[in-house]
Amino acid sequence: MLVISIRGPPNSDFVLGYPGIDASWPRIVGIVEVRSNNGRPFKLRSLDLQLYRTETIYVQTGKLGISQTKRQESYPVGKKVELFKPGQIQSSSATFLSLELRFVYTLPFGENQLSSSICIPKVAESIYRLYATAVEDSGSKDDQRAYAPVTIVRYDTMSSFLEFQRAKTLQVESIDSIVVQRVTLQRTSFGPGDSIVMVVSILPNLDWKYKSKKVKVQSITLKVEEVIVFSLRGDDPASRSRTLLGEKIAVNGEKLGEDGYSVEITTSFPVSTSRGKDGVVITEENGYPNILTPAFTSSASLYSITYFIVVGSKLSNCKDIEMRIPITVTPFDSVICDAILEPLNESIKVASTADDRQPNPIFVTASDAMAVNKMGILVKPNGKRGIYIE
Structure with a gap:
């Protein structure tokens, strides 16, 4: 032996x-x-x-x-x-x-x-x-x-790479085409505790000036959403979604002017201690990384993990708007990424x-x-x- x-x-x-x-x-x-x-x-x-x-x-x-x-x-x-x-x-x-x-x-x-x-x-x-x-x-x-x-x-997926440091702008029109919601993210990769900085704008549709003048902004909501899709080998894929972060910014019915309404939102990506099935803090001795985020962007044979920033606008005299922006989540915060x-x-x-x-x-x-x-x-x-x- x-x-x-x-x-x-x-x-x-x-x-x-x-x-x-x-x-x-x-x-x-x-x-x-x-x-x-x-x-x-x-x-x-x-x-x-x-x-x-x-x-x-x-x-x-x-x-x-x-x-x-x-x-x-x-x-x-x-x-x-x-x-x-x-x-x-x-x-x-x-x-x-x-x-x-x-x-x-x-x-x-x-x-x-x-x-x-x-x-x-x-x-x-x-x-x-x-x-x-x-x-x-x-x-x-x-x-x-x-x-x-x-x-x-x-x-x-480190946030220090140039591809993730470029600002990203997306916009979506309300279902009734009266206003447009535009979101600009300063970067697109985040680690535990990293700052999420974005500018949210509600802009009038110039083809509907009369209707857009009546629009009031009640609130802006921000969520970070994790979506895990499971591959079940022959069966339809199953998915699991959860909200990691949720914030609401009250605007209190501000009317939309000719230049629209804009607000800068700053928040932090969630931080948590990784724990195993038995609730014990994970160490690398058992083959798992010891990180400060619940999970991160990943894709494997049986599952894939993706993340979205979901920005919504609650409006009066206009249909509400919600948009999902794909982001990348890395195991390391920005300080560690720069040091690496x-x-x-x-x-x-x-x-x-x-x-x-x-x-x-x-x-x-x-x-x-x-x-x-x-x-x-x-x-x-x-x-x-x-x-x-x-």
């Missing part, structure tokens, strides 16, 4: 580079260590490394939505890496006391980029596990496996000259006279053994 362990580099995360940014070469780096459980020499036929993704969704079913259906899928992502195979060392009959197999596991990129790890309790979850599978050369065909949780966080830019650029420079070959493994064979010392064991003068500490 083998003892297999997977660990990351000292004082570093498993994941190097920035998932979602292909130029930074997102990858998992670490060491697979193999020993026998009783300290005896062993022969190894093969050892493979494969990343798996597990998605889970909980869908409300029934007319009243009081029952819940759970669906789960687990599948490999990325290419399998052969860390050890026959003929890798000179003697195919070599027996080992231990192996340390350093590895570089390149994450999928381009259209196959991985979605982020996520945990919305009793709604949707995604986790990644890196499995090491070993087969002994002892006549048995049974695989022996070990895994390590891996946290994947994408960085391509410099190490991200440095990571891209490093990736452009990096060597993607697998590092050389470290073998400790049973025939090695220094095998005991290489395994960190000190043989005392009386023949007893102990752990060697420098």
Whole structure:
């Protein structure tokens, strides 16, 4: 029986580079260590490394939505890496006391980029596990496996990118065509606690000047809405919506002038502590990101998560107006996004000259006279053994 362990580099995360940014070469780096459980020499036929993704969704079913259906899928992502195979060392009959197999596991990129790890309790979850599978050369065909949780966080939705910092203006006409509601967002990506700044304008339709003069603005409402769509494999998709933020600005019946009515609205994106199914605050040790937002923009095989800012105007002598503006939600606030830019650029420079070959493994064979010392064991003068500490 083998003892297999997977660990990351000292004082570093498993994941190097920035998932979602292909130029930074997102990858998992670490060491697979193999020993026998009783300290005896062993022969190894093969050892493979494969990343798996597990998605889970909980869908409300029934007319009243009081029952819940759970669906789960687990599948490999990325290419399998052969860390050890026959003929890798000179003697195919070599027996080992231990192996340390350093590895570089390149994450999928381009259209196959991985979605982020996520945990919305009793709604949707995604986790990644890196499995090491070993087969002994002892006549048995049974695989022996070990895994390590891996946290994947994408960085391509950061608010510091130029595409999200451009102001966005949308407008919609009332059903009776008397007025137009125009909304200008200063930016379109938000993280926990980020300021949401927008200008809402109610403008008269010049083709209906007489009717538009009678219009009064009673109130402006603002909501941030989260929509999760579940893919049910053969059934019609199901969706779940919830309001994360709601505000109402009272205008008290102000009449619409020739220039219309405008108001600047500033609020903050919600902040919350991520908690798991048992209510305990999430840490990255279990493969989920520890973030300060309930969720973020994401798309996976079983679900997709999108966000909207919903702006409504309650009017007199005119039909009310409501419009939905799609936005991007990132796991990081604007301060963190700005701070990440410099190490991200440095990571891209490093990736452009990096060597993607697998590092050389470290073998400790049973025939090695220094095998005991290489395994960190000190043989005392009386023949007893102990752990060697420098």
